[in-house]
Amino acid sequence: MASRGHAVIVLAIDGVTTLECGIGVAVSQYFKAYDAVLDAAEIPATDPPSLFAIGPCVAETSPDYRGDLAREISSLCHRTGGFLTTYPVADDASLKAAWGLASPAKWEQACVESSALISGIAQHFERVTVMVHGIMLANLRSFIREEHKIRLSFVAHSLGMAGNDKLAQQRVAWETSGFGEMRRTPGDKIAYVSMFTRSLLAESYGIPGERLIPFLNGIWCDDPKYSTDGDHSRQVLDRYGIPADRDLVFSWGRCVPSKGFDLILDGWKEYRRQCPEGSEHLVLLMPSAVAPADHAEELRARCEDLGSRSVTPVFEFSDDLPAAMLASKRLRCVVFASEFESYMLTAAEAIKFSSPSVQHVYYDIPPVREQYEGMPNAHAFTDRTPSDLAKTLELALNCGASGTKEPPSFVVEAGRFTKSCLTGI
Numbered sequence: 001m002a003s004r005g006h007a008v009i010v011l012a013i014d015g016v017t018t019l020e021c022g023i024g025v026a027v028s029q030y031f032k033a034y035d036a037v038l039d040a041a042e043i044p045a046t047d048p049p050s051l052f053a054i055g056p057c058v059a060e061t062s063p064d065y066r067g068d069l070a071r072e073i074s075s076l077c078h079r080t081g082g083f084l085t086t087y088p089v090a091d092d093a094s095l096k097a098a099w100g101l102a103s104p105a106k107w108e109q110a111c112v113e114s115s116a117l118i119s120g121i122a123q124h125f126e127r128v129t130v131m132v133h134g135i136m137l138a139n140l141r142s143f144i145r146e147e148h149k150i151r152l153s154f155v156a157h158s159l160g161m162a163g164n165d166k167l168a169q170q171r172v173a174w175e176t177s178g179f180g181e182m183r184r185t186p187g188d189k190i191a192y193v194s195m196f197t198r199s200l201l202a203e204s205y206g207i208p209g210e211r212l213i214p215f216l217n218g219i220w221c222d223d224p225k226y227s228t229d230g231d232h233s234r235q236v237l238d239r240y241g242i243p244a245d246r247d248l249v250f251s252w253g254r255c256v257p258s259k260g261f262d263l264i265l266d267g268w269k270e271y272r273r274q275c276p277e278g279s280e281h282l283v284l285l286m287p288s289a290v291a292p293a294d295h296a297e298e299l300r301a302r303c304e305d306l307g308s309r310s311v312t313p314v315f316e317f318s319d320d321l322p323a324a325m326l327a328s329k330r331l332r333c334v335v336f337a338s339e340f341e342s343y344m345l346t347a348a349e350a351i352k353f354s355s356p357s358v359q360h361v362y363y364d365i366p367p368v369r370e371q372y373e374g375m376p377n378a379h380a381f382t383d384r385t386p387s388d389l390a391k392t393l394e395l396a397l398n399c400g401a402s403g404t405k406e407p408p409s410f411v412v413e414a415g416r417f418t419k420s421c422l423t424g425i
Contacts, residue, residue, distance in 0.1 A: 004124060004125060005047065005049070005126055006049040006125060007127070007128045008050070008052070008128075008129050008421075008422075009053075009121060009129070009130045009131070010027065010030065010031070010052070010054070011131065011132050011140070012027040013055065013110075013135075013136055014095065015027025015030075015031075015055070015069075016028075016073060016086070017055050018065060018095045019317065020254075020287055020289045021290065022157065022345045022346075023133050023157050026155075026157070029220045029223065030414055031076055032072070033222070033410065034076055036411045037414045040416070040418075041414075043418070049422075051076065051077050051080040051081075052077060053073050053074075053082075054085055054086065054087060054118070055086050056086060056092075057087060057098065058094065062092070064096075082121075087110060087114040087116075089106075090106065090109070094289065096289060096290040099136060101290065106136070107135075107136040107137075107138075108139070110137060111139055111140045111143045114140065115144045125149070126149065127149055129422060130151070130152050131153050133155050135160075135171055135174070137154075138178040139175075139177050139181070147185050147186075151188060152189075153189045153190070154179075154189075155417075156190055156192055156193065156197055157193055158342045159205075160175055179201075183206075189211055189420065189421065190207055190211055190213070191213050191215035192212060192213075192215070193215060193217045196366050196370055214413065215413055215417035216408040217348060217413075218411075218413040219352045219410055220409075220410035221409070221410075222411075225319050226353060230328075232324065233327040234328075235324075236321060236323075237324055237328060240312060240318075242281070242312050246330070247279060247330050248280065248281055248328060249280050249281070249393070250282075250283045250333070250334050251264055251282075251334060251336060251337070252285035252286070252321070252325075252346055253285075255288040256295065257292070257295055257339075259286075259339075262295075263389060264389070265302040265306065266302070266386040267386040268282050268311065268390075269305075269386065270387055271390035271393045274394065278397070280332060280397065281310065281311070283312045284311065284313045285318055286315055287315065287316060287318075288315040288316075299313065300313070300315075323353065326349065326350060327353065331354060331355070332358065333358060333360070333361060333393070333396050334347075334354065334360055335361040335389075336362045336363065336368065337362075337384075338368070339384070341367050343367050344367070347360070347368060347371050348371065351372075351375070351405060352407050357377070359379060359396035359399055361378075361392050361393055362379075363381060363382075364382045371407070374403075374405060376401040377396075377399065377401040378403070
């Protein structure tokens with residue numbers, strides 16, 4: 001190893017060898033912007049930590065495996081004296097199988113396996129900081145006993161208490177147990193991605209203020225995917241078969257029930273019924289790699305019912321479609337219908353990279369309201385009904401208001417988070 005002083009381990013359920021969800025975007029950006037993050041964290045270039053990356057094992061033959069990403073992160077880790085590795089899982093055929101979304105037994109096994117890898121790395125270093133991303137790993141501290149040298153910083157990208165489904169209830173018990181162990185361990189910290197998340201952690205989970213640190217979801221403006229011009233945007237839209245003669249309405253996010261794509265499709269159908277003269281075309285990017293199969297099929301059926309002249313659905317993950325859509329001069333509106341969130345990275349991207357004249361429609365929940373506060377071209381709907389969404393779409397598409405605001409910078413926030421993680425270690 002290049003350094004026997006300090007190791008930083010990034011342990012994440014996505015973003016190491018796969019890229020399928022918002023956590024994966026944040027984690028992969030952390031590695032891609034790592035040098036800038038260290039500068040922002042004021043880490044001396046003469047004594048950088050050794051960097052390690054750990055994710056779930058997904059077979060290289062799986063369509064979810066991203067060899068280019070794995071090679072890039074592995075190269076970075078080796079440059080710093082660390083390496084990339086994966087924890088074993090019962091089924092490595094896909095990221096969804098590796099996660100075990102509704103199986104606390106699989107969450108526990110993920111903690112057991114990853115804690116063994118962490119303990120092995122810790123044998124070679126005086127100090128170890130583990131940055132943990134993903135609900136399945138929220139109880140990691142229960143499985144790590146080297147309290148004197150290993151410090152955990154868990155990033156609460158989402159929280160069970162923000163939801164209301166069966167999985168959310170399972171998560172609350174798992175999170176509460178894990179956070180309790182972290183509270184009993186001096187030096188462990190929990191990061192919040194929005195002020196809404198901070199309030200939830202403090203008031204509902206009882207996390208003391210001195211254990212809470214910020215890692216606000218931000219935008220990495222230097223990400224090459226955002227460097228798109230009009231010609232490239234048109235090429236990407238053509239590749240996905242998006243009509244070239246229509247104004248566009250766009251939404252994107254994971255293909256899970258809580259994101260509300262069924263509501264968007266039903267609301268769009270109602271809007272088209274009420275406003276048949278409208279010429280807009282709906283584009284939905286809904287990566288389904290970790291989606292419940294029945295939910296994805298329900299959405300496909302809704303899209304088929306609407307027809308290709310009304311909607312273009314995309315069910316595979318795409319790095320370039322959001323940037324191309326947001327850069328398109330034909331984009332009129334973005335719409336988000338999440339039932340619960342901690343923070344919407346997609347909304348932050350829309351605010352940052354779309355034209356100020358683009359309208360933003362969102363379901364009125366506190367964390368998203370926080371993001372859109374003060375924007376005259378943001379329109380909230382309050383009832384989760386197709387008619388209310390259709391009415392709000394009609395209002396937005398006939399509104400000439402303009403507005404924007406500056407979302408947090410990913411490098412600044414990642415640097416602040418990294419500095420907080422390493423303080424006092």
